[in-house]
Amino acid sequence: MSLLAQQEAFLAAILDDEAPLPPGWGKRHQLGMQVYRGNYRSAQMDALADTYTRTAAYVGADAFRQASINHAIARPPSHWTIDAAGEGFAQTCAQLFGGNPEAEELAWLEWVMLELGSAPDCTPLSPEEFAATSAGFGDAEWMGLRLTFQPRAVARIVAHDLTALWQAGGEAAAHRFEGPQGCIAWREGERPTFKLVSAGAAEVFNAMALGAAYADAITILAGDAPSPEAIQQAATAAGAMLGDWLSEGLITALGA
Amino acid sequence: MIWFVSPRCVAVLTGLSPDGSERLQIFFKGPRWEVVCNLPSRGREKQGMFETEPMQNDPSSIAPFDGFGLGLRRTHMDDFLAPFVNGSAPVPVDFVEVISENYMVEGGRQLRLLEEVRARHPVILHGVSMSVGSAGGLDADHLARLKALADRIEPLWVSDHLCWTRTSAHNSHDLLPLPLTRDALDVVCANVDHAQETLGRAMLIENPSSYLTFPEDEMSEWEFLSEMARRTGCYLLLDVNNIYVSSQNHGFATADYLAGLPLDRVRQIHLAGHDPATPERPVIIDTHDRAVADPVWAFFAQAMAAIEQPVAVMIERDANIPPLSELLAELDQARAYSSAPVAA
Numbered sequence: 238m239s240l241l242a243q244q245e246a247f248l249a250a251i252l253d254d255e256a257p258l259p260p261g262w263g264k265r266h267q268l269g270m271q272v273y274r275g276n277y278r279s280a281q282m283d284a285l286a287d288t289y290t291r292t293a294a295y296v297g298a299d300a301f302r303q304a305s306i307n308h309a310i311a312r313p314p315s316h317w318t319i320d321a322a323g324e325g326f327a328q329t330c331a332q333l334f335g336g337n338p339e340a341e342e343l344a345w346l347e348w349v350m351l352e353l354g355s356a357p358d359c360t361p362l363s364p365e366e367f368a369a370t371s372a373g374f375g376d377a378e379w380m381g382l383r384l385t386f387q388p389r390a391v392a393r394i395v396a397h398d399l400t401a402l403w404q405a406g407g408e409a410a411a412h413r414f415e416g417p418q419g420c421i422a423w424r425e426g427e428r429p430t431f432k433l434v435s436a437g438a439a440e441v442f443n444a445m446a447l448g449a450a451y452a453d454a455i456t457i458l459a460g461d462a463p464s465p466e467a468i469q470q471a472a473t474a475a476g477a478m479l480g481d482w483l484s485e486g487l488i489t490a491l492g493a
Numbered sequence: 494m495i496w497f498v499s500p501r502c503v504a505v506l507t508g509l510s511p512d513g514s515e516r517l518q519i520f521f522k523g524p525r526w527e528v529v530c531n532l533p534s535r536g537r538e539k540q541g542m543f544e545t546e547p548m549q550n551d552p553s554s555i556a557p558f559d560g561f562g563l564g565l566r567r568t569h570m571d572d573f574l575a576p577f578v579n580g581s582a583p584v585p586v587d588f589v590e591v592i593s594e595n596y597m598v599e600g601g602r603q604l605r606l607l608e609e610v611r612a613r614h615p616v617i618l619h620g621v622s623m624s625v626g627s628a629g630g631l632d633a634d635h636l637a638r639l640k641a642l643a644d645r646i647e648p649l650w651v652s653d654h655l656c657w658t659r660t661s662a663h664n665s666h667d668l669l670p671l672p673l674t675r676d677a678l679d680v681v682c683a684n685v686d687h688a689q690e691t692l693g694r695a696m697l698i699e700n701p702s703s704y705l706t707f708p709e710d711e712m713s714e715w716e717f718l719s720e721m722a723r724r725t726g727c728y729l730l731l732d733v734n735n736i737y738v739s740s741q742n743h744g745f746a747t748a749d750y751l752a753g754l755p756l757d758r759v760r761q762i763h764l765a766g767h768d769p770a771t772p773e774r775p776v777i778i779d780t781h782d783r784a785v786a787d788p789v790w791a792f793f794a795q796a797m798a799a800i801e802q803p804v805a806v807m808i809e810r811d812a813n814i815p816p817l818s819e820l821l822a823e824l825d826q827a828r829a830y831s832s833a834p835v836a837a
Contacts, residue, residue, distance in 0.1 A: 241628035244628055244657060244660055248663055251667075261708055265705065266705050268774070268775065269703075269742075273704060277667055281666075313663045314666060317632050317635040317659070317664060356599060356601060357600040388599075424601075
């Protein structure tokens, strides 16, 4: 058997207790394999527990352990860093805790906060720099304005009060909002942070992160078949968002 | 295969002969690189005549480093950074070792803190995921990130383990055992060569602890390590706890292991605790979660007596991490054992 084939068989035996051991292996080998199987499982469990402390507190130890086992089986790690073992755990939670969608939202937030912690360092565009650059903008420049956000800043729609859940370390009842809200996560200097925003703000952020222009942002906020008043309100709201993003250091450059 | 004998001399193993057999070419750098002689490959045994004293800036050599250090864990980061914040005395260690993969990131606080520690202490980058035993070769992304980190931190050296961790499909995140065969040795040497050439520096490779051996083994672990060091020019990180653990699990003598190694290639020693065997689990496990055991201290003293050049000695603790003061006290024990007389 080639070394390559041998290693594939060995790892298959670690991943699956039922996988056959190589011919000729006796009790001594089985004892050794038990140690490697145990190491593999504990590394997975420990990595998930480190990343998802709040989710674990929220769903409880037994449920979290079962979710971790399911995740490790469904998504055996392939990346060189064990931190990546937690990727996709929010989806695992969505499948397991369908009746508690807040668990998926909390796991998503813990993952993006971890990712932000090691995101590339960047220098935000200051409000003063933006003011100087945009001082001569005409309507065309404003409508065509595109923004570059800091790396790994992300937004999504949520249904629960993640701020309260986060601050309570997951040990609180989840408050469900009456309608959809948004959540934006980014890094303030070196510190990952997030805030709840309107669903529209999250939608606009994602659109502009993908290259939409300022005019598109206003269109999104104005809704379908908008009145002149709605367009004016949308423009005002878009301006407020732009101001928030600048003051929070989310924008690193103008233009895609 | 390339040996950097010195910055002005390189030996290259090539297939030049009409019959296709390997030959060794020696290049010297004058106004340009020139081939000064060709030898049959068996002439490698004579390469010692070209060896020179390790030179500064020679990427193929690692000068001995004399000192005692700790594995730097996040729990103790504030202790190490306190001198920058409040002017307190630096932590009394000669170097720190960090897990490379924890810092092979694009940015953020941890990376900056490591740079601050580096401003005060020499740093060793110790990896757990290079997988030099993988038959499928090295992970290009891992290697590129490790090189970027090494270029940024300028470590004393870069190390990893004699093991494999992954296939092309999955990663175990454990240090898995290799069959000690000539085929596996060829794989390891090719991967270590690749890593050293990419990193632009020689590496240290650590002996692992293991919980099983393979029926097809053709040599001992110390023979495997010796041949790997000879063929690749890498250096050795001797984990005396791992040797003890494996000796108990596989029934060999630690003294034989020590006697079989090219000890002049050792640049670092690891000390750590292990979980003893029990009637229910007759396997000793390398756990790094407790103090160094007495038999390991005794073996450490033997190793220190046998190694002639200075080495960097450190204690690894990865679980149940105690206050820093406790680890520093254990490091004092290492200092004491390193100079203790050893019974013949």
